[in-house]
Amino acid sequence: MKRKMTRFIAMAMAAFMLAGCGAASGTDSQNQNTSVAAENTDNVDSGSENAEDTSEAVTIKMTYLTSGTEPEGLDRIETALSNLTMEKINCKVELVPVAFADQATKYNMWFANGNDTDIMITVFQDYLAMINSGAFMELDDLIQSHGQDMLAKDKEKNFLSAGQYKGHQYGIPTIPSAPGNGGAIYIRKDVFDELDVTGIDVDGYIGYEDLDNIFKQISEKFPEYTALGVSGNRTKSNYFYVKNYDNLGVSGESCGVLTDPLNSTTVENLYATDSYYEYLTWMRKWYQAGYISKDAATSSESSDTLFNSGKTASYINMSTPGTREAAERDSGLGVVQLNMCPTYMTTNVYTGVLFFVPKNAKYPEKAVEFLNILFTDAEIQNVLTHGEEGIDYTVQDNGVVIDLKEDRDYINVYGVWGDQSQYYMESPLQPEDTQKREAYLQESLDHTSKAFGYKFDATPVSTEQSTVKSVIAKYLTQLEYGTVDLDTVYPEFLKALESAGIDKIITENQKQLDEWLAQQK
Numbered sequence: 420m421k422r423k424m425t426r427f428i429a430m431a432m433a434a435f436m437l438a439g440c441g442a443a444s445g446t447d448s449q450n451q452n453t454s455v456a457a458e459n460t461d462n463v464d465s466g467s468e469n470a471e472d473t474s475e476a477v478t479i480k481m482t483y484l485t486s487g488t489e490p491e492g493l494d495r496i497e498t499a500l501s502n503l504t505m506e507k508i509n510c511k512v513e514l515v516p517v518a519f520a521d522q523a524t525k526y527n528m529w530f531a532n533g534n535d536t537d538i539m540i541t542v543f544q545d546y547l548a549m550i551n552s553g554a555f556m557e558l559d560d561l562i563q564s565h566g567q568d569m570l571a572k573d574k575e576k577n578f579l580s581a582g583q584y585k586g587h588q589y590g591i592p593t594i595p596s597a598p599g600n601g602g603a604i605y606i607r608k609d610v611f612d613e614l615d616v617t618g619i620d621v622d623g624y625i626g627y628e629d630l631d632n633i634f635k636q637i638s639e640k641f642p643e644y645t646a647l648g649v650s651g652n653r654t655k656s657n658y659f660y661v662k663n664y665d666n667l668g669v670s671g672e673s674c675g676v677l678t679d680p681l682n683s684t685t686v687e688n689l690y691a692t693d694s695y696y697e698y699l700t701w702m703r704k705w706y707q708a709g710y711i712s713k714d715a716a717t718s719s720e721s722s723d724t725l726f727n728s729g730k731t732a733s734y735i736n737m738s739t740p741g742t743r744e745a746a747e748r749d750s751g752l753g754v755v756q757l758n759m760c761p762t763y764m765t766t767n768v769y770t771g772v773l774f775f776v777p778k779n780a781k782y783p784e785k786a787v788e789f790l791n792i793l794f795t796d797a798e799i800q801n802v803l804t805h806g807e808e809g810i811d812y813t814v815q816d817n818g819v820v821i822d823l824k825e826d827r828d829y830i831n832v833y834g835v836w837g838d839q840s841q842y843y844m845e846s847p848l849q850p851e852d853t854q855k856r857e858a859y860l861q862e863s864l865d866h867t868s869k870a871f872g873y874k875f876d877a878t879p880v881s882t883e884q885s886t887v888k889s890v891i892a893k894y895l896t897q898l899e900y901g902t903v904d905l906d907t908v909y910p911e912f913l914k915a916l917e918s919a920g921i922d923k924i925i926t927e928n929q930k931q932l933d934e935w936l937a938q939q940k
Contacts, residue, residue, distance in 0.1 A: 491829065499806075508788050591794065593769070594840065605734055641732060648712075648725040649735075660760070673924070702899055726750060766874050819844055
């Protein structure tokens with residue numbers, strides 16, 4: 420059974436993740452440092468004391484994100500996890516399934532009725548609204564008393580600040596295996612090998628002219644494939660993969676962005692920039708040339724599904740190390756990766772997925788104690804991510820890479836747990852791929868946004884933001900897939916954004932950013 424992939428984090432991690440927002444390419448693009456699982460568990464203090472410890476172990480409740488269907492084998496994983504937590508911190512863990520699409524609705528209902536879940540995971544949610552409503556606890560004191568290992572890791576990874584708001588720690592952000600945001604195009608190797616790429620810097624960053632050349636050759640030499648696989652309804656821009664920018668902690672572009680985050684802190688309407696219009700003109704040209712499917716805007720198949728099923732020769736995704744290998748495994752093909760832009764470090768890298776302790780939590784101290792090992796103990800992270808050794812996977816002799824079993828019943832769709840660099844790597848990745856992730860991280864750090872750590876609070880302009888999002892949802896798909904006349908529809912789009920209040924949102928965003936920047940001095 421092949422693992423189903425989702426696009427994060429991501430994290431960023433989104434990546435995350437996500438990442439989208441994200442958003443990396445599911446858990447299969449995650450990595451583990453070569454000092455892996457068992458070694459990392461030695462660093463955890465399993466004997467820490469807290470006020471809630473009794474002679475009888477308590478059971479904390481933690482949400483578990485699903486695609487809508489509870490994974491088979493989840494009860495088994497819950498038992499395996501509880502066996503570990505009993506040994507390490509004298510508690511059990513109950514996993515509470517929540518569908519990705521139901522997060523906001525279910526959580527708000529829980530806040531209202533006093534549900535005592537101890538840990539809630541948010542994935543690409545407006546968590547600031549939840550914080551402002553008083554739904555989540557401040558964790559500053561609890562982390563000092565029960566999260567010393569997380570604090571030690573923060574000195575190395577600098578991740579906790581992304582979960583802070585108004586000077587207090589509320590959320591614990593998932594740490595992507597290779598933090599950063601960058602885009603790439605992935606092409607079937609059997610197709611790419613037949614292309615003339617003379618003059619194209621395949622080891623650098625390719626531009627529109629290069630892509631135009633590639634798509635033209637694919638269309639002529641391989642007419643059985645659509646050159647570029649794009650599909651589905653867009654609520655945030657694919658331009659993100661072509662030229663990076665800083666969303667300022669917001670998923671999508673509804674609140675303005677920094678178009679040049681390394682050098683400028685001016686918030687702009689991305690959609691009104693010359694560079695974005697240039698992107699639309701190329702997409703329109705490619706659509707008219709037949710390089711994009713005529714039903715791209717109405718297709719229900721994802722771009723990677725189109726690629727895996729042999730309908731398209733290429734698609735775009737995050738450039739995170741491991742994404743290409745995951746594409747090869749899922750498609751059964753050789754895949755070539757061509758990067759389109761450098762990877763940037765922005766707040767969005769860490770804010771796609773966060774862990775919170777609700778105000779109504781029954782065991783908040785024990786919850787933070789569990790988060791402490793979730794973020795520092797590879798054994799805990801791997802049982803949630805991959806399942807049980809021998810049942811769901813086998814570990815290769817290198818002690819770093821695992822082979823997933825074809826008959827396994829447990830498939831964790833989202834893989835958002837803790838420090839993803841401590842996950843086992845999934846075949847066909849190899850230990851040396853760790854170096855690629857380190858290089859990717861260094862590139863991200865070299866391209867750190869001036870607003871890293873800042874997240875816009877849209878509460879003062881929530882009405883305008885909702886209206887702007889509706890406008891984006893109405894126009895973006897047809898514009899970015901090139902299916903409409905730009906001279907007619909693009910001005911309508913900009914006018915609709917203006918009428919919806921995007922300028923007011925950007926003014927508020929700029930005000931908050933300037934205040935935040937002043938506090939950093």
